[in-house]
Amino acid sequence: MNRVEATLLNTPPALVALPRRLDLHASDPQDFRQRLRDYFVQTFDAYESLFRTLAGDAAWVEKPITLRHPLIFYYGHTATFFVNKLLLTRLITERIDPQLESIFAVGVDEMSWDDLDAAHYDWPPVARVQAYRDRVRALVTGLIDNAPLSLPVNWENPWWAIVMGVEHERIHLETSSVLIRQQRLEWVRPQPGWPLCPDRGAAPPNTLVDVPAGPVALGKPFDSEHYGWDNEYGRHAAEVPAFQASRLLVSNGEFLEFVTAGGYAHDAFWDDEGRRWRDFAQAMHPTFWVQGHDGWRLRAMTQEVAMPWNWPVEVNCLEARAFCRWKAQQSGQPVRLPTEDEWHRVLATSGWHLQDARPVDANLYLEHWASACPVDRFAHGPFCDAVGNVWQWTETPTYPFEGFRTHPIYDDFTTPTFDDRHNLIKGGSWIATGNEAEPESRYAFRRHFFQHAGFRYVVAKAPVRPPASHYETDDLVTQYMEFHYGAEYHGVPNFPKALAKIAVEAVGHGPRRRAMDLGCAVGRAVFELARHFDEVVGVDFSARFIDQGVALARGDTVRYTAVEEGELVEYKAVKLDDLGLQGTAARVQFWQGDACNLKPQFGGYDLILAANLIDRLYDPAKFVTTIHERLNVGGVLMITSPYTWLAEHTARDQWLGGFKKDGESWRTLDALRALLGPHFEPLGAPRDVPFVIRETARKFQHTLAQATLWRRVR
């Protein structure tokens, strides 16, 4: 009797058994070790049990779909994942099998549907992979039993890698079940422990349920008692207007109306992305529907059955959206997919929450069947399937909450999906366990991708406002974001903040109505000056720079990467609130403009700051000799520059200084004195203000700007 069989004997009849989730708030190390051991072993067992549905070598090594690896890869992958993450937290220092671990390291992301697969692999025999899994199992259980443990197990604890490995395996338990469902039918076979729901019938009618307006407050604290992936942490709050939501998930029967109505063929129901996918895939019905001799059948994980019309339809996000557009046309109502926030309002309205009693009152945690079930089987308040059965697509592309940060040993779990192309799925499916089954979990897939996922539709007037999830990666912009809003390096204080302080001191008791920051870049000094001025205008030649200031002023969190080494980056985010600048937003404006050719609207300022500007202008003399026109008499002009004249910015014959003139060294400071003299008097002596711009975690520009202050006197 092998281990998988033993596992099966120990489970409730006909189902693999899994602890639902792991409580991290332990005080007794021995108890924690035991619970973690069970959590690991039973997950590892369940995963191996799942793969027993594969019949014959081809099932293991032939790809179910072109865009992913064959199943043999995923069998090894979850074990290798443990090794890799344990190495990173130094719980282990040696690999088990470098060759296999190289093969099993990287899963294929759900790429664009038209990517070609160019990789070729010689896959190892299943027995070798099984032996490898056995060694990893022994390694992990050995660690759990013997490695030094200090509680609590949180992000900083090296044991986090073990929990991460188990949760990662549970994700693959589900995604592998989808791949098995996509494998050729003759290569899979039903197995005990993975039973199909026997309840199939006609589709129940769907209706709309009112969801009252109300708040959502999302985001997990970093000391949560349950494991989370990076994007669950932080804070998100919103007020959701009232809307209606369908009582049931859309069933195969309800979706048939759309298919029968020619919904797949009718372009108007599909957005551009949807049409491109549909045409490429030649989709005419849901992917798991099979046209049989006697009508529609459904491909379940290991078998094909007569279509269970009362089960939820499983489609991708693009199909679900098309259905909603058809439904909107049919009903004359604003039908669409719910947002993430609306999904939480449905959940709150349903009143569902996890209770200890087993089996759970939802098609979740593998506690009922290894398949979907009727959409009206589990009533949750006025809804059915608030959670469970199949995942529910939302309209919301995944995005980071306020306070988001990546976990150091898995910084690319979520960040690659912050691209407005991955939409969140919520609620979990029949095979979702552990973190997957938490309402807080936030998995996202490309909108054309298939999971055990369907949808509930809503009727809502509120437009969907796409969240900001973009990480700015443009090198110059990210360097300036870090320069203005990021960390301090080499002990040098924040430069725009220091300049604003000097400028405000120079203005002294003079009027503080209007200020301008010319060459404001990404705008930090604009906000800092707005602490003291009624109105501050930031002007820069670069719209890419201006955009950052505009977004911050709008209250957005601006996200950017900071190069660490080579292509490796840190993920950074900034928001005015974090800097105590939220109150300044109403007093600032940003404009794209040319300091050598300013529009007439800019004038009447009490302060003009030109920081590190003059040596980047094409005609600096024009700027210096006309800037008084924009400044009130008595107003202050502040110029800072390292005087780094470069022909690429300023033609040599336009440099203000830095050359021999009439036989003498002619410095830019000489030129400023000469050119500003007709309208200005110097305010104090020139002073040096240092600044540091980070290029990588190890390489910085460290510069001394010279700051000169001038009062307009005529």
Place this chain on the structure above:
Amino acid sequence: MNRVEATLLNTPPALVALPRRLDLHASDPQDFRQRLRDYFVQTFDAYESLFRTLAGDAAWVEKPITLRHPLIFYYGHTATFFVNKLLLTRLITERIDPQLESIFAVGVDEMSWDDLDAAHYDWPPVARVQAYRDRVRALVTGLIDNAPLSLPVNWENPWWAIVMGVEHERIHLETSSVLIRQQRLEWVRPQPGWPLCPDRGAAPPNTLVDVPAGPVALGKPFDSEHYGWDNEYGRHAAEVPAFQASRLLVSNGEFLEFVTAGGYAHDAFWDDEGRRWRDFAQAMHPTFWVQGHDGWRLRAMTQEVAMPWNWPVEVNCLEARAFCRWKAQQSGQPVRLPTEDEWHRVLATSGWHLQDARPVDANLYLEHWASACPVDRFAHGPFCDAVGNVWQWTETPTYPFEGFRTHPIYDDFTTPTFDDRHNLIKGGSWIATGNEAEPESRYAFRRHFFQHAGFRYVVAKAPVRPPASHYETDDLVTQYMEFHYGAEYHGVPNFPKALAKIAVEAVGHGPRRRAMDLGCAVGRAVFELARHFDEVVGVDFSARFIDQGVALARGDTVRYTAVEEGELVEYKAVKLDDLGLQGTAARVQFWQGDACNLKPQFGGYDLILAANLIDRLYDPAKFVTTIHERLNVGGVLMITSPYTWLAEHTARDQWLGGFKKDGESWRTLDALRALLGPHFEPLGAPRDVPFVIRETARKFQHTLAQATLWRRVR
């Protein structure tokens, strides 16, 4: 009676009078003010007197030679020079006449003979320039009488600008006299105060005088009692082998033999530069020789006279060299021009030194005539004209002595001539006064240029070794020179020195026979390691870098510029002695080489340092996986790098780290551990070592290299 006339009345008959020189070692301020006032006023007067030789407007505004301004410029220029330098030392804060001062600011350097003159000027009337000079005279005398004075007047004293102005005017007294001599004869007229020597006759025969071997020790101390230009200061010492020198300067009569022998036409007597000049100028005889109806005549300053065959011939350096080659061919002896050192040996052998008695015993200080005189008129020991009469060309291109630095208010007096194209002239002429007349003075002109200059020839077996005067200006090389040998910035200690210290500590009590610095750049660590190792080899891909180390090891002073702002630079110099590294030179070698393809000769090292190398290699993995072959077992490998991988140096697929590998962040440190593992064990933990590279006086790269140490164990 105008002032010029008054001056003339106050001078000894037929000559302008000038104080010979100014003693700076004053203790009585009033006395110093008086002496300086006389020194200034009489110089200013003499200059104005000289220009009274010009007859008519054309004489002032038509150029005597195409490569220089007309004389009106020089009339204003010496006055403007005072204003400019006084502004720089803040003795004054306002210009007198910005328009004129712009016109009169920059003289035309004695450029290449084939430069075109594209500038056009509207010259002001002489009367306006005279009025301007009067204002400057009043300004300077007012300062001398009233400005605060603290003694001594040295380089740091703002009054240095006044002395500099006077010495500058004395230079132009001479160079203007040359231009007047080059002006059309009908535009000049003899003047009282500028009399021609009446003694003209046949040339006396020349002979050779033995000069014994002996030392020279040149270079003025910074507290010298007499004014000096920058290149006179510092130290130079040499042992000069015995040689012979011509008793007399070469006379017109002696030079005629060369002309008559077809010397100008015979290519073999001319070097490339000489041939190019001769062909361009179509020169067939000395420039001041005029072919008259009745034979050769000589153009003197204001008149043409029958050729004084016994006066010194006046030629440029190229003509003098051609004569020497002809003379060598004729005599079968190694005839050439003397070097600067040899000139000083002639002076020492002559026994001449300045005495108080007037007039001076040499055709110098304008104390005899306003022209040359017979070459046998002034005997100085076994020689004639050890000083005076006409300047004497030397074979030595001007170069800076050890300890050279530029004066802050005139940093381009000498530095532009450190180009191996300006040869020193020594000894002074009949119109040389003040600093010009000091044997210490070191004026230099392009070799094709004319002054009141001739030559003495020597017979010497010792080859002429050209001194090093080149200032390295290549941006990257100069940045690295400053990085390795220059100042410390941002408080960061010298990097190569710090690395050598760490490396030596890591080697500990192990053998210290042979070390290699791979990627040694300009070589500082090579020398630092040679304090501790028997033999250190520096290897770099760049010959430009290697050349600096080679020069330093040879004992040279290496000179380079450091960008300050725009085109303005500081002049820097370094020598092993300055760093206490002179003892290491015999133990170092530098080779050009490729770290990815090292020649077999490099091996058997106890230490290999690879500082900031790996991220600049085209195949870093090859380097890292083969470097053990060069190291003794037990030897130490030290690698430092900021891991700044850039596609311009290393193709992306050759980077060692800085990317995701098998799904995990793969840092360069991971790669080093993996690739070095088969042969090395780490020595201690990685550590950060900062370094700073100056780009300008205000802009720096400030970087943290990671240093890892490895012991070869197998």
